[in-house]
Amino acid sequence: xxxxxxxxxxxxxxxxxxxxxxxxxxxxxxxxxxxxxxxxxxxxxxxxxxxxxxxxxxxxxxxxxxxxxxxxxxxxxxxxxxxxxxxxxxxxxxxxxxxxxxxxxxxxxxxxxxxxxxxxxxxxxxxxxxxxxxxxxxxxxxxxxxxxxxxxxxxxxxxxxxxxxxxxxxxxxxxxxxxxxxxxxxxxxxxxxxxxxxxxxxxxxxxxxxxxxxxxxxxxxxxxxxxxxxxxxxxxxxxxxxxxxxxxxxxxxxxxxxxxxxxxxxxxxxxxxxxxxxxxxxxxxxxxxxxxxxxxxxxxxxxxxxxxxxxxxxxxxxxxxxxxxxxxxxxxxxxxxxxxxxxxxxxxxxxxxxxxxxxxxxxxxxxxxxxxxxxxxxxxxxxxxxxxxxxxxxxxxxxxxxxxxxxxxxxxxxxxxxxxxxxxxxxxx
Ligand SMILES: NC(=O)c1ccc[n+]([C@@H]2O[C@H](COP(=O)([O-])OP(=O)(O)OC[C@H]3O[C@@H](n4cnc5c(N)ncnc54)[C@H](O)[C@@H]3O)[C@@H](O)[C@H]2O)c1
Ligand SMILES: N[C@@H](CCC(=O)O)C(=O)O
Numbered sequence: 001x002x003x004x005x006x007x008x009x010x011x012x013x014x015x016x017x018x019x020x021x022x023x024x025x026x027x028x029x030x031x032x033x034x035x036x037x038x039x040x041x042x043x044x045x046x047x048x049x050x051x052x053x054x055x056x057x058x059x060x061x062x063x064x065x066x067x068x069x070x071x072x073x074x075x076x077x078x079x080x081x082x083x084x085x086x087x088x089x090x091x092x093x094x095x096x097x098x099x100x101x102x103x104x105x106x107x108x109x110x111x112x113x114x115x116x117x118x119x120x121x122x123x124x125x126x127x128x129x130x131x132x133x134x135x136x137x138x139x140x141x142x143x144x145x146x147x148x149x150x151x152x153x154x155x156x157x158x159x160x161x162x163x164x165x166x167x168x169x170x171x172x173x174x175x176x177x178x179x180x181x182x183x184x185x186x187x188x189x190x191x192x193x194x195x196x197x198x199x200x201x202x203x204x205x206x207x208x209x210x211x212x213x214x215x216x217x218x219x220x221x222x223x224x225x226x227x228x229x230x231x232x233x234x235x236x237x238x239x240x241x242x243x244x245x246x247x248x249x250x251x252x253x254x255x256x257x258x259x260x261x262x263x264x265x266x267x268x269x270x271x272x273x274x275x276x277x278x279x280x281x282x283x284x285x286x287x288x289x290x291x292x293x294x295x296x297x298x299x300x301x302x303x304x305x306x307x308x309x310x311x312x313x314x315x316x317x318x319x320x321x322x323x324x325x326x327x328x329x330x331x332x333x334x335x336x337x338x339x340x341x342x343x344x345x346x347x348x349x350x351x352x353x354x355x356x357x358x359x360x361x362x363x364x365x366x367x368x369x370x371x372x373x374x375x376x377x378x379x380x381x382x383x384x385x386x387x388x389x390x391x392x393x394x395x396x397x398x399x400x401x402x403x404x405x406x407x408x409x410x411x412x413x414x415x416x417x418x419x420x421x422x423x424x425x426x427x428x429x
Pocket of ligand 2: 082083084085154155156157158159186187330355356358359360362
């Protein structure tokens with residue numbers, strides 16, 4: 001039975017690239033390289049549990065709306081399910097299933113004791129009031145109460161969600177079970193047991209991986225020209241940290257468009273502008289306007305897609321001028337585009353490595369919570385950096401040993417570890 005028979009089909013447009021099919025292709029490629037048994041591939045290409053719940057919400061107008069909320073638990077072979085919750089209008093069950101699978105390989109690659117999961121609600125959070133978002137978040141978590149827990153499945157932020165939603169979810173779960181359970185989510189505010197360093201963690205991890213890749217090419221971050229698509233949690237943190245390290249951030253964008261400066265943007269000023277303009281960077285005076293599409297093909301050294309999937313495709317891959325593409329988003333470069341970039345000698349730093357800083361600090365938050373100890377930011381950053389640099393070098397070594405791309409190297413490590421654990425646990429009869 002293929003998953004296609006379980007998951008509903010989606011958009012019929014010829015340009016549609018199914019994220020779940022893409023994720024399965026990566027799994028197949030890694031499994032082929034590892035010569036995995038077909039039975040193991042069958043197990044790993046199916047999520048263990050797919051939950052879709054109806055989330056009724058009373059809007060401020062008094063009208064009742066019902067939205068669909070998903071949680072896909074891909075694998076718990078290495079530990080509790082782990083992964084973010086996305087609020088975005090393009091969320092579908094196939095997308096959430098793909099992102100859940102990516103979480104499994106990401107946690108395995110980083111050597112943290114988790115499986116993989118993802119959640120999502122197909123809403124545009126910008127169209128809802130804070131009160132409406134709170135009601136949606138609480139009801140969604142109430143509907144999932146039997147499926148999550150600190151040793152079962154631990155959600156975290158993803159696109160469209162942040163520490164605020166995590167606090168509502170932690171509170172709702174705690175009220176339902178009758179006592180405070182901070183460990184049920186990560187990415188929480190510090191006031192309810194969050195970790196220092198979590199907010200900047202994904203951007204910091206991406207910065208570390210880019211720094212290591214540049215070092216392997218005999219370069220440093222100083223003066224390197226960087227373009228970043230997405231100026232949310234991940235993109236803005238990466239921009240800030242790269243800027244502090246001396247890189248020249250020549251362009252950034254968000255869903256409304258982008259800004260470009262040949263001499264480099266002043267990122268603290270741009271962040272202040274975005275904060276004053278409801279997160280919009282459009283109209284920032286010390287730069288010229290640029291479209292999202294143009295940002296991807298600018299002459300630069302490093303391109304960091306930090307927004308949605310499928311941004312670099314067969315259509316535009318040959319126009320990308322960067323020498324390094326760091327996937328801070330999940331799945332921003334399609335399989336075909338990746339092959340085309342690699343054939344031109346572009347270094348593609350795969351998502352399950354480049355954006356793993358977030359889940360690594362989620363893990364550190366969970367560990368601190370379970371041990372009732374709280375570390376300073378310097379320690380959190382140091383522990384995260386250690387795991388990121390270690391994973392980077394393992395991927396490089398694997399790539400050299402097997403003569404494969406960095407993506408296939410990362411996937412063979414992640415998939416291989418899960419397959420080994422699956423076999424050792426005797427789950428594969
Ligand atoms: N938050 C995390 O801890 C984390 C960790 C690992 C990976 N990721 C991944 O990073 C990506 C971004 O997540 P985030 O947490 O920064 O989300 P976010 O909601 O904080 O920010 C998303 C940004 O992308 C922009 N955007 C949306 N659509 C766009 C488009 N079509 N073109 C250009 N920009 C667009 C938004 O305007 C916003 O600036 C996602 O792929 C997510 O899965 C997030
Ligand atoms: N949503 C993030 C973070 C997950 C987490 O911290 O659990 C990711 O894709 O990696």
